[in-house]
Amino acid sequence: MRGAASRAAHKVDANACDTGRMRQPYGTGDIIEIEFIDADPGAFADPAVGSDGTPRPSRPRPSWLVPVAVATMAAVAAAVLVWQPWQRPAVWRTFETPAPAAAALGNHLLPATAPGALTSVTEPASTVGVNVASSAIGYVFAEPEATYWSRRWALFEALATGVGDAQPAPADWTVHGVPASLSHLRVRNDVEWGPLGGFNWHTDSNLLSKQEAVAFASAVGVRQGQAAIRSAYDLGALEPLGSVSAFHSAFALEDALSGSHFATAVEATMVEYVVDTGAAVQVASVPAPPDALALAEFVFGRGSATLVHGLPAVSLTSRDLGNVVTWLEGGRLIAVTGGRVPEADMRALAESIRPVTDDEWSAASQPVLAKSVVSGGAWSSTDEQIDVGSGITATGVPWRASITVGNPMLTCLYTGGNDAGRAACTFSTPLTPSVRAFPGSTAGTVFVVAVLPIDEVGLVLRITDASGGVFDIEPVAANDQLSAVAFEIPATSTFDLVDRTS
Secondary structure, three states: OOOHHHHHOOOOOOOOOOOOOOOOOOOOOOOHHHOOOOOOOHOOOOOOOOOOOOEEOOOOOOOOOOHHHHHHHHHHHHHHHHHOOOOOOOOEEEEEOOOOOOOOOOOOEEOOOOOOOOEEEEOOOOOOOOOOOOOOOOEEEOOOOOOOOOOOOEEEEEEEEOOOOOOOOOOEEEOOOOOEEEEOOOEEEEEEEEEEEEEEEEEEEEEOOOHHHHHHHHHHEEEOOOEEEEOOOOOOOOOOEEEEHHHHHHHHHHHHOOOOOOOOOOOEEEEEEEOOOOOEEEEEEEOOOOOHHHHOOOOHEEEEEEOOOOOEEEEEEEEEEEEEEEEEEEOOOEEEEEEOOHHHHHHHHHHEEEOOHEEEEEEEHHHHHHHHOOOOOOOOOOOOOOEEEEOOOOOOOOOEEEEEEOOOEEEEEEOOHHHHHHEEEEEEOOOOEEEEEEEOHHHOOEEEEEEOOOOOEEEEEEOOOOOOOOOOOOOOEEOOOOOEEEEEEEEEOOEEEOOOOO
């Protein structure tokens, strides 16, 4: 009943439409109302024409609109150019190795006037290719002001082998999926792997952890003959310093001047004099690429800029060599050292260095090479000398190695005896592990003398022969401060002090 009454209350004439409403015919469903809205003819009219048909005056465009639009478009264009979404980011960052300079200078260099008595001459067995420092491809990265002895740095090198890749195998460390070996000595980490991609690979680092050293090794590569590193690898504070070829040249030069012996890629030519004060003055040079001067400062130590022969040079004080002046000239890295000889005198000596003819070189060097350093029936010895090794070589030549503790420390190797006796000595920083090498009793051997603080337990002299065999020799106590070992080994072997516990 309530529903019927409700419908009756809403009854209207079915034809009524003057109210603008149409109601649903009577039935059983709900009532639907449809309302008509009067049309507005001006809703779709031309905005430029008024309701009376006359043109409307145009509104002026704001003065700021055009500059803002232009600036917006320029910003969008610049963002697109910077972002360049159509380009993929580079996977590798490459470092160009400068082409070797033409060898304008040979290896026979002497001062215009000898600063003292010439005492020794060292010359490579061969000077073929003296303008090529190394065939290795690689680069050195270092923190600002870093040297080979301080702060963080890392380097890598790749040597072409022409053979295939190593087979993956279980290993404590892997690089690019192939087994890698990691050598650790105090703050140094050395990683080797390969062959891979036709190269044998090697990295060295200072103050990087083992994990960081392996991560660095995993990021390096060679692309189109250039040293490269993955763009995604974060070098942190390390900055590109120079080619590994330049490093080899600088390292070989310092190695020769300091009397150390490592497997260097190039050989130095060196002459040594004794001046009136008793100090030793040395002149040495090695073939080097154009970027070698920056690496010389990395290896020898930081110094100040100067000029020699109008060319850039560095004057510095080395912890092992004293005052040093080094410069790059004619495809060679050249250095003069003088211990405590004044810096001004060292620069004057450097300015006097000049190339000499073969005849001039022979005239200067032959008297030294022919002279016996030690004469008489026995080697000279003093109470300060401590013998660290002796014996008879396979060819029947007696030999003896000794050290004289001091600052610097003197390491000497005596061979022969009677009138044929010879002696060779080098200096090193006291209480610092060092390895010194001297010419062997024959052309195929070399004498090695290692000296280190007695509390450096775990360090051994590791010798690796040409076939890959490894031999560890443990130093023995020389006194209450030092331990040492001396040995004659084949010249084809390599050697270094390593931590046997790593």
